[in-house]
Amino acid sequence: VANIDPLLQRNRAFADTGGYEGATIFPKDAVCVITCLDPRVDPAVFLQLGLGDAVVIRNAGGRVTPEVLTDLAYIGYLSTNMLGVDGPLFEVAVIHHNQCGTSFLADDEFRRGFARSSGLDGAALADEAVTDPARTDAIDVERLRSAPILSDRLTVSGHVYDVTTGLVTTVIPTAPLRG
């Protein structure tokens, strides 16, 4: 028995309900959530997203990496030039969380061990650590603002998800990408 098997069974039940019908490629809520891959931090659950409601990009920490910027630029280009979306595009909501597994990267010995075993750059790994989610939210919203690759028609915001209460707190209110 493969671990994926029960999930595939649930998929068949999902397909039978027709729950996939009506979803569109442009997100209904016009939001792109960037958040952590931690299984406790699934925005489909804590933001109660339905299928097609939002774009979700997840990685370790929910950090704004060069890959994330490329994805956002592409979604913006696709929305404008293929889907014909006029005016404001979508809001990019960065949601970091407490008790993040990346926080262990702030420990020098732990980080050096991973850098050694992976061959990755220790300084870059240190930058990935989310120890204070409000602080890294601010860093990553600034990364969005200073990325010339992104469309001026985006808005941005920053939030913290608390894994012990299930609550999201806004720390950077929604504003245009560039003032």
Ligand SMILES: [Zn+2]
């Ligand atoms: Zn995390």
